[in-house]
Amino acid sequence: MFFALVAVAALVVVAGAAAANGGFTPVQPHSPNAKHINTAYYVILGFTSAIFVLVEGALITFVIKYRSRGRARTDDGAQVHGHTRLELIWTVVPVLILCVIAVVVFLELPKIADAPAAADPLNVTVEGHQFYWQFDYPNGARTINTLYVPVGRVVDLKVVSRDVIHSWWIPALGGKIQAIPGITNHTWFKADDPGTYTGQCAELCGLYHASMTASVVATTDHAYQVAVTTTARANLGKAEFTxxxxxxxxxxxxxxxxxxxxxxxxxxxxxxxxxxxxxxxxxxxxxxxxxxxxxxxxxxxxxxxxxxxxxxxxx
Ligand SMILES: [Cu+2]
Incomplete structure (x- = not known):
């Protein structure tokens, strides 16, 4: 009975945290790679939550059930030794759980890391600087801190840095990738809905690391074209200053x-x-x-x- 109550309480808390996010769960994904990251996250969360409830429930149950009840503090409990079936269970079950997690993660990894084959990916160079992000588009346009992309198109990012190590991360559009001086890293995303997706440099890069924000604005193809031709040029000075x-x-x-x-x-x-x-x-x-x-x-x-x-x- 008590154990059931603990389980129900834990499930209520988990449901609340998942529903309201509250910073405990990943943001709503808007790119295939972010969705696969979420799958891996929730599979692991499922196992760890169940184990947490099981272990803590047993702990509390045993603390209450086997409390001293007036026995002397120096009294020993019964000496139990050797329960082969129990020992096998607590060895084999964790091994099986780890196997399931490993299989899920290894199945998800390629879908997270590899961009889907696309006829016409948009290639953008992302350059990390103290303390801003600079984006280079195929037409030669440059924008600062705001990356414009068309919805539904694979965006291939070449991530580099000029000064120190930064980390490119827009949670709704996939995982982190380091921007390291002298090294070119790659990542990708494909925004599934129009909108503005925000992120933040995820590697402490100096005094104003906290101001190093980035947003990805996903729009129709037409709006994207306007953004990287007319608008980017007209706003260049302002974007640089701000x-x-x-x-x-x-x-x-x-x-x-x-x-x-x-x-x-x-x-x-x-x-x-x-x-x-x-x-x-x-x-x-x-x-x-x-x-x-x-x-x-x-x-x-x-x-x-x-x-x-x-x-x-x-x-
Ligand atoms: Cu940075």
Whole structure:
């Protein structure tokens, strides 16, 4: 009776946690690889939950059933030794459970790791930087922190890093992949629904690691085309400032960890500004060391008109 109560209580808690997520379970998957990761997760969760209920239930039952009931503390219990059938059961059953888990995981792994054969995959390079993500599309477009993709198309990601180790992870679209300087890693996803899927650099990469967020915007093919041609170009300077500079200098250049920029005449001196952006200075990383001429021009134009508020005597 007591054991049944424990089991029911545990099941109620599990159902609540699974339903409301609450950070205990994986997010709703929106890519085949993420679905297979979830399958492996729930198979293992099923076994471990059952074992947890069984072990803890037995523990509590025995603690109550065999409590001392007024016997002297020094009294020994009955000396039990050698129950071959029981010993066989507790050896064989765990072995079988591990076999089932191993089979499930090995069946799921290739579906998680290998991109499905697609006639026309979209190849995107993901470059990790302190402290932003940069995306390169086949047409030469670049975006920062937001990756635009068409729904239903296999997206093949080449993941690299410029400075330190980062980790690319959009939970709804698959597992983590490290971005390591000097090494090219690959991962993929295929978004099944339009929407914005968010993630976060999953490897401590420095002071502003926590601000290193990323989102994947999955849209129709047409909207994707517009995003990586017209919009990406028009918003390039803004995306660079808000995705890169603003992390330390504030959204309007008002300052934060980095100094206030809004009244700094450097913003109007293109050559000096670009040299700092490309090479870094003091604690500031070389955020723009892989930026193209177009990107640098876009940043210079944006900060001059949108961030600079004129020289101020008071600062
Ligand atoms: Cu990072």
């Amino acid at each position: 995705g890169t500079c603003a992390t330390c200098h504030g959204m309007t250049g008002q300052g934060g960890y980095g100094p206030n920029l809004s009244h700094n005449p450097l913003l109007t001196q293109k050559a000096a500004l670009l040299s700092i952006v490309q090479s870094g200075r003091g604690k500031m990383p070389a955020v723009g060391d892989t930026w193209t001429k177009t990107q640098l021009q876009a940043l210079a134009a944006y900060v001059k008109t949108h961030v600079y508020k004129g020289a101020a005597s008071g600062g």
